[in-house]
Amino acid sequence: MAMLEVSDIHTFYGNIEALKGISLEVEEGEVVTLIGSNGAGKSTTLRSISGLSPPREGSIRFKGQEIGETPPQDIVRLGISQSPEGRKCFQRMTVRENLDLGAYMRKDDYENDMTRVFDLFPRLKEREKQKAGTMSGGEQQMLAIGRALMAQPELLLLDEPSMGLAPILVERIYETVAEINKQGTTILLVEQNANYALEVSSRGYVLETGAVALTDASSKLRENPDVQAAYLGGG
């Protein structure tokens, strides 16, 4: 049994059907990536899993438990946390306050996770008392990921962690993603930047207009001419 089993979900925004029957699986310990062009439904898939946009049809099972209708505040308690599209840091709170909120539902002492996040992102440590709204886009991206980690997730959902980052930082972020995975967190990763995503992941799904167009091992996807033409900027 896979850790996450998404089967044939249909998710709507009003009358717009954004997901037209998506199925995917994530095994424990894996990094799996979703790639696809703008509007393909990548973010919507993550929003469906985390409960922000629950699917109208289909099923989502996490560790065997159906979570398709579970609200987001309960899903995070089950062990899924998300670094959302657009980062959504609490702008008028400091870095530390944001991280504290990441651990909002935890009753135990989470200071060691705070240290871990600061080790992964030393920049956040330097900016501990700075308001999130005054930080650069890249710093806010680190904060969003760090905040998601504070929930101590078993499954981490990352929506375009390289968005708007300088190439050197993209590399850093991906090293960190690999590091987080090595430390034991399963990751489902959404990316436009397919190069890095396919490098760090073991398997990938290619989404097109709300459906899975293709799925394969990441190494195979990298060599697939169609994928190269469409998402890797090759020809």
Next chain:
Amino acid sequence: MEAAPVNVTKSAPLAAVGSFLGKYGLILVLLVMPVAFGIDDLRTDGNLTALGQNLVAGLSNGAIWALVAVGYTLVYGIIELINFAHGDVFMIGSFVAFGLYGVFGLTVATGALGLAVGLFAVLLVTMFATGSLNVLIERVGYRPLRGAPKLAPLITAVGFSFLLQNVGLLWLGGSQAGVPNLIDQAKVVFTVAGVDITRGDILALAATAPLVYLATTFIRKSRLDKAMRATAQDPEAARLMGINVDTTISLTFLLGGVLAGAAGLIYALYQTTVWFFQGFTAGLIAFTAAVMGGIGNLKGAVLGGLIIGCIQQISDNRVGQEWTPVIVFAYLILIMVFKPSGLLGEETREAG
């Protein structure tokens, strides 16, 4: 461009004055009336008794505004809605309390112990009633409009305000209704330096202080403060953190309603009259108090309420009652224009 450094050095003292005024200007303006009349007292009477008397009465009245203001400030702080119906929830609180006097058989003849127990029961039931009413208003009137433009819930709020006012009108008629003066509120308990402290004063402050303390403690212990701030800044992200946004907003309305109910009872005991329109004036005054303290800030609302109470009292007593609304709202406008963050509010938002 080249002239810029020169300008900076030249205007440095001016800038310092500016920043001083920005920080303390509001406090200075607020001190004008008490100081002026204090000097006047000293000149004519040789002491500050008259001013002291004004301030005591002002604090007692202000305690009522403070309790109402908390409801405005919390709700605004979390969903950026000026809950116009809030003053009327306070009015309903007074009416419910008055009604409960009859239910519990409380009259001016009731003994001290009976009165204490009875009034405590009235307080609890009133708080429950207004708390539930406020939660209900949010549930039916505001929650369905959460995704809508800000104007939509504002209009519903005005609608609820009229609705409650008309409930009040049907309930006790269009004129002031006398309420039994259960505690003989004007009776002087003791005198400090010539300033009389009445039973009403003691009741108002002795009831308000623990309520505010309990409310702030509850908010901190339940971590409602964190949940409220997160919800205010980004409800979706708040949900991802494990915060139940609906519950958080309901609790905020519950708390506001509960305190408004307590204020309603204190008002009935202190003023010994109630009427359907009291919520309108109280609402405007309490809203001004919330803005003065820094909208969204609980302690600010309490402080603002107490200050407005004093301003009102001084104005009623020294300038003339007909001027009081003018003075209070002149303050509101001054604050809105020159210091919208109020006394304790967050400074203006960072760029971006």
